[in-house]
Amino acid sequence: MIKIGNRAIREILGFLLIYLLLAVVFEILNPGFWSTQIVLSMAVQLPELGLLTLAMFIPIVSGGLNLANTILANICGIVLAWFLVGYAGGEAPLIVVVFACLLALTIGFAFGAAMGTIVAYFGIHPIMVTLSMMIFLQGLGEFITRGGDISGLASNFQFLGYGTVIGVPIPLAVFVAASIICHLFMAKTPLGFTIYMIGSNIRASEFSGLATKRALIWIYAASGVLCAVAGIIMTARFNSVRVGHGESYLLISVLACFLGAVHPFGGFGRVSSVFLAVLILQLVSSGLNGLGANQHLSTALWGALLVLVMILRWALIRLSSSRL
């Protein structure tokens, strides 16, 4: 998993081809589909799913899952909003906003590390650990918010959801940066190396002298931080936060990983492919919206189209490997 060999490039080209194909199909079905407006709307919507997918990706590569990803993002957002609204109200000095964000990141890190520690030292399966954490956080969040939402955040915080840097929407810039960091982490650090090895065989990894327990803690801590980033972005964009916000992203983030050719049982998967899979998911969703289909029908179409994309990917792999 260290060198980007031919296989990686082939995989990326395959995804780009699918993306291009879908882009053309939507343009034909809906002339004028590709506009600045649609690109911008995709750029704003996609980072939330993207960040949560990255938060799912790292545990999946290690042979686990993080089913608490959306709720943990909510909790981070809730604590952040509670702090901002409580201490600063509508206007907050920049330093307070920065502190609030750091607080959210710390919470994400801490809950993630707690899950990792339980997985590592008590040998409990990640599904059970993260599912229990999800339920715990759900209850905790509803207790804090009394089932309602917290809204009316400082305007310079909302900037994180709406603002741009050199023309690029901040959420997109954050997602791209997170993807790059994730890629470097997974492909270029000993910890990332260990995560891939753990995903294939944790006991053999341990016998090779890899620090498997430490890695497990870091896997979920990193996942927690990514959840926190997603939570910050979501809170900023909606200027409000509540428990259960973006719940539907949970299963879609798992789907995005598998669509991005991550091995369901761990050991293999690339950030680049997952990144492109998220782009494809968003394109399909926006494309169907653009067709003006009934909302429920478009959900159904979305599901059907995903199956089609996976069959297409299978065909591309067959094609490229038969040429070898």
Next chain:
Amino acid sequence: MVNHSDQPCLVPLVQLQNISVRFEGVKALDGVEFSLEAGEIHCLAGENGSGKSTLIKVMTGVYKPTPDGKILVEGEHVDEMTPLEARAVKIGTIWQDLALFPHMTVYENIAITQILGNNPKIVNLKNLRSIAHDALSKLGVDIPLEEKVGSLPISQRQLVAIARALAQDCRVLIMDEANASLTHAETLKLTEIVRRLSERGISIVFVSHRLAEVLEISHRVTVLRDGRLVGVFPTQGMTQSRLSELMTGRTFANQSPRVRRANTEVVLQVVGCSRRGEFDDVCLSLQRGEILGFTGLLGAGRTELALTLFGMKRPDSGKLLLNGKRLRLRSNIEAISSGIAYLSEDRLQLGLVQEQSIASNIVAASLKSAMLGPFLSGRTLADIVSSWVRELKIKIGNAEDAINTLSGGNQQRAAIAKWLATNPQVLILDAPTVGVDVGARASIFRIVANLAKSGMSIIIISDEVPEVYFNCDRVLHFSSGKIKGEYFPQDCTVSDLERAVYG
């Protein structure tokens, strides 16, 4: 009782003629003949990798021989031997791992073929119990029927496996290393049972390492070497050393123990180490450039001691010294950084991450040496891989291929490369030739000898006595967690050592 030396039957019960088996072009068996008579106890002898297990698997239909081979049962040609066919002609096998269901009861295990084999719609538990009861009483043993098999001692599990074969009413019983994990007393009891079965007219094929016991009970012995038949011999008048010679052949005659080495400074010292139920008051020292052998039966505590040296188990008492300094290992990571490496006996599950690439496996233990700031240097990693592939002559296509695409010998060399890349002072090799073919074994021991010459201290753990005898400077015999004896190959014969271990 059938007496074979005087009155052989006219038609053998089972006959294998001109059997060859190929695996990916490599001949595992080459024109082997085998015949088994009714009521006979027949020993199948040969070193690891000689083709014993392959021959058994041909007999039971697991492997198919090449078309020119023939299998006859009572003189009748069997077109295609399959596991189902083997059952139909009443050939039963007790595999080395027994293949029992540990969470099921004794009677369920014994009657399992009745449960599944006849495809009944409803399982009659009372019926199953009586089947199991009958089988056990035929053996003349008493094991509680309701006990879970997993909670029984290994010797009783073995009896359950035998009873299962009897419940199938088999005429041929193949026992693959059945006494490997039994104590001496338990083996005697098993021998008694095998004799009784033979008197009932059941033929037994015995595969074993413990030559003395095998010679005592069997009527004839078929010797295999490197996939070929050496010969079929009556056991009357056969000695252990003659049999060893037949099994190991040319290599045995040509090979001689390593030349005596001068003493060097002590690198590793174990002082009075114990771990409850595993090993007891072990004292040993290992010198620089020395190759030390650990031998003894399975479960003698050798691997447990090795894991303690590797920091993966903590001793209850006693201490370890490395270069005269007290060594307190909290993990194998600390062992590796102090220069101790351990090649696992279980290459499939623990030694290598089978699904991952050759490159990843080779560099797994030495990532520290490839750091460039916070990142791994792809170039340094590639250099580590290519230099060890060259050094140990590992045959690979692409280093990014999964390591499970390599042959056993090449996998083992890659596993050794992983540890050599950590630059160890002490290298522990646990069963380094398991699943490695004969030619590749010699090359692994050549690598080991060169490492010792360069000053590395090496421990080889093996239950193949000749393997440690010919490749080590000194051999320690382990039994029930204690060191029973120390042998210098120059001062004793291989049979001396074999007698001590298997006797």
